[in-house]
Amino acid sequence: MDVDAVLNPSQDAIDDVVERMKRAPRLRINGKTVWAKCLLQDLGDGRIVKSGPRVSVDEVKAMLFIRAYTTIPVPEPSMFFVHEDMAHIVMELVEGVPIGEAFQAGLISEEETRTIAREWRAIAGVIQELGRRHPHFEFGSWPEGPYNNTYFYGALPTEPFRSVDAFHAYWNGLLAKSSYLAGDTAHQQLQALREESEPHAPVLAHGDLSPRNILVKDGKLVAVVDWETFGWYPDFWEEMGMWNEVMRRDLKAIIQDVCGQESEAASVYIGVLSAIDSLNWCT
Secondary structure: OOHHHHHOOOHHHHHHHHHHHOOOOEOEEOOEEOOOOOEEEEOOOOEEEEEEOOOOHHHHHHHHHHHHHOOOOOOOEEEEEEEOOEEEEEEEOOOOEEHHHHHHOOOOOHHHHHHHHHHHHHHHHHHHHHHHHOOOOOEEEOOOOOOOOHHHOOOOOOOOEOOHHHHHHHHHHHHHOOOOOOOOHHHHHHHHHHHHOOOOOOEEEOOOOOHHHEEEEOOEEEEEOOHHHOEEEOOOHHHHHHHOOOOOHHHHHHHHHHHOOOOHHHHHHHHHHHHHHHHHHHO
16 A cells, blocks of 8 residues: 555545535445544445544554554555545445444344454454554553544543553543532542552553444454544553443343453443533533
8 A cells, every 4th residue: 555645645636536525425334324423425436535623644544554564454545635624534435334233233143243242352452462562651642642532522631641640630630620520420430440540551542442433244343443543541441442332232241241341440431431421411
């Protein structure tokens, strides 16, 4: 793959995509329009465009990095450009359905689901091992800098965190700012977790390895998508992402059987994120 061509496409190529975008519909998967925090459009030629204020070149670089150093199935990016102050990523359209939807629709069997869950768990391990080969010493975005993704939209950090304690302190501060949440269970649990946490090095992670980002087709895992969250996190964060989505009880039971129960730290942060989301709905 010509990385320079992806990151610095010709003006003719940009103009062609911009023209196609004028009439391109929103992306549809399995007959349903995909609604996300960014705009996804189907160019009709085997490619899609991801656009939005939080779209950045770092997501493209992350996809290229993972494709170069692992066998994790990642959509192939073909272009990144900025047009009229909006960033756009052009990538291949992978025909797959999020695992939760596939399970709900009966498109995957229980045994296929177990196999996919094992692959899902292994992917987290592959990314962590990649991080050990390319170590980093601050908690933030990849390859460097503060977090800049939708998990942190309430108040984007201005610099990377230098410790797990600083990471906890950020979230603790968000909860403590509101009298609505000051005495909330999530706040109390996070304070307790912060007191118990042991220092450790950042772990490289997808950052949002949730069911919606695991695409399957014909009983197989075909793509891991949405790499905007790729970065350096505490060791529980990837696991938290796996559980941070409402899913059917029988699907959850299968995943728990394969991957184990969620850790206390992951459970606490699911509560923290839920509490902050509730606050945002109330304000």
